[in-house]
Amino acid sequence: MVERFEEMLAGGHPNSLGRTVEVVDAVLADRTRLAQLYDCYFSDDEVVRLRVSSALKRVTTQHPEWTIELMDGLQSEIAAIDQASTQWTLALLFDLTKELQSREQRVRSVEIMKRNLAHHDDWIVLNNTMQVLHAWSLDDPPLATWLGPHLRRLTADRRPSVARRATKLLSRLQKT
Secondary structure, three states: OOOOOOHOOOOOOOOOOHHHHHHHHHHHHHHHHHHHHHHHOOOOOOHHHHHHHHHHHHHHHHHHHHHOOHHHHHHHHHOOOOOOHHHHHHHHHHOOOOOHHHHHHHHHHHHHHHHHHHHOOOOOHHHHHHHHHHHHHHHOHHHHHHHHHHHHHOOOOOOOHHHHHHHHHHHHHOOO
């Protein structure tokens, strides 16, 4: 009997990977199980959703073409999940699949990241999102124009890591 991913991803300390690497290995060995991993985003267990994000990022690093098949759901169903780990992972997934996204998917990716940068308060969401938006703005002047004021605002953030990252990226943005 094949063990269900939701059971494998549950339990233990929330900050631990638990059995995430086993799940990643199972998906990499059998691509058809990617849908089962994606479905774990709908678990009632916040820890499961956290570990799904970690697992999907690891799978995407090796096979971005697999994740692009999930992009429409990621940009609608998963983007609607109010959990920091989901939102900061989306920025990374968008970046890892950027070259494979359709024009419409890229537009939606930017909209989701803009919303997160403007309205989210989690430090990891902010750091990951501003990093990806900055990278994407290098060949998108309107995005760079939008990003500048948000980076300026975040230079005064109460969390040193957010303020430092915003200061560094703003400096780079102003040099381009």
